[in-house]
Every structure is written in C-alpha cells, then in structure tokens.
Amino acid sequence: MPQPQTMNTANPQPPMANPVANEFLTFRLGHEEYGIEILKVQEIRGYDAITQIANSPEFIKGVVNLRGIIVPIVDMRIKFDLGQAQYDQFTVVIILNVAGRVMGMVVDGVSDVLTLEDEQIRPTPGLGSIIDTEYIMGLGTVDERMLILIDIEKLMSSSDIGLIESNFN
Known part of the structure; x- marks a missing residue:
C-alpha cells in the first residue's frame, strides 16, 4: 500500500518571484x-x-525611422540639464517600449545589465522641492x-516629455 505523501512544513518553498x-x-x-528596468x-x-x-523642445533631438515606425528621440543629458552632450563612438540610443509606445533616449554609453536584490535598492532621499525626484525609483x-534608478514610464509620460505623445502620435 503506498504511503501518503507529507508536506515538508519545516522548510516551505517561497513563492517564485x-x-x-x-x-x-x-x-x-x-x-x-x-x-x-530591462523589460522596457x-x-x-x-x-x-x-x-x-x-x-x-531642446531635449527632443528629433525622430528616426525604425523599420517603418517613427520614433521620437530624447537626449537625456539635455533633459537632466547635464550640459551639452559630446556625441562619440560610445553614444547610443536606447529604444524603449513604454506603455505601448516606442521612443528612444540618447545616453553617453551603456554599461551592463545588473540584477539587484531588494536590499540593494535604497529609497530616494528626501530633497524637498529643490530637486524633482518624481522619476527616481531609488538608488541601487x-x-x-x-546607480540612480529611473522609473522610465513616469519620466516619459511626464507633462514636459509627454509632448512627445501629442506631437508624434
């Protein structure tokens, strides 16, 4: 006669994250x-x-034709008021899919893909009204x-960059 299976309650498995x-x-x-976020x-x-x-606006560099899709391009250095960008062999455009819209952002260079554990992500420090931290998810x-972790969906749909949606769609 088969033995009934017992559940190991001493070491339960956490739900798959x-x-x-x-x-x-x-x-x-x-x-x-x-x-x-890599998924964007x-x-x-x-x-x-x-x-x-x-x-x-100055931070909207223009548009590119990406396989038949007209994609607005935002220069993040100008958007974040970090001075004029020097475009060189390391300058790249990250093509994003945010809320079903395709857009690009110009950055000085891509480093790598990192997986951060929850304990490696710190909340955004309170900086009052001096600095707009609405788009910052936290610090990794x-x-x-x-790392300054950007909520790209909030940033790209904000009132100032939201002009992209009304101008190009």
Whole structure:
C-alpha cells in the first residue's frame, strides 16, 4: 500500500518571484550611472542621423525611422540639464517600449545589465522641492557603485516629455 505523501512544513518553498523584476540596464550620463528596468528596453543602437523637428523642445533631438515606425528621440543629458552632450563612438540610443509606445533616449554609453536584490535598492532621499525626484525609483548599490534608478514610464509620460505623445502620435 503506498504511503501518503507529507508536506515538508519545516522548510516551505517561497513563492517564485519574477526573476527579471529587479534587472536593470545601466547607462552613463556624464559621470553618473543610471538604471532602467530591462523589460522596457527594446533594443540598443548606435547614435545615427536624426531628423530634427522644428519648434520642438531642446531635449527632443528629433525622430528616426525604425523599420517603418517613427520614433521620437530624447537626449537625456539635455533633459537632466547635464550640459551639452559630446556625441562619440560610445553614444547610443536606447529604444524603449513604454506603455505601448516606442521612443528612444540618447545616453553617453551603456554599461551592463545588473540584477539587484531588494536590499540593494535604497529609497530616494528626501530633497524637498529643490530637486524633482518624481522619476527616481531609488538608488541601487553594487559594490562601490551607486546607480540612480529611473522609473522610465513616469519620466516619459511626464507633462514636459509627454509632448512627445501629442506631437508624434
């Protein structure tokens, strides 16, 4: 007669977490490192010719035709007021899929993909009204590195960048 199976209650298995929930693509803007959720990234391309659009804000570099889709391109260095960007062989465009919309952001370079544990993510420090931290998910720490984790969906749908949606869709 088969023995009834017993459940091991001394060492229950935790529920499966989403393994990519805390994976971030890291990139550089000036001397700082930033991270965005890897699930929002569609592809990474070299900086190429961009068609400028008249009367657009300075941080909107223009648009590119990506396999038949017109994609607005935002220069993050200008958006974050980090000075004029020097475009070189390391400059890349990260193509994002945010809320069903394809858009690109110009960054100084891509570093790597990191998985951060919850204890490696610190809350955004309270900086009052001096600095707008609405788009910052938190600060990630990896060894001696500090990453500014950006909520790219909040940033790209904000009132100032939200112009992209009304201008190009």
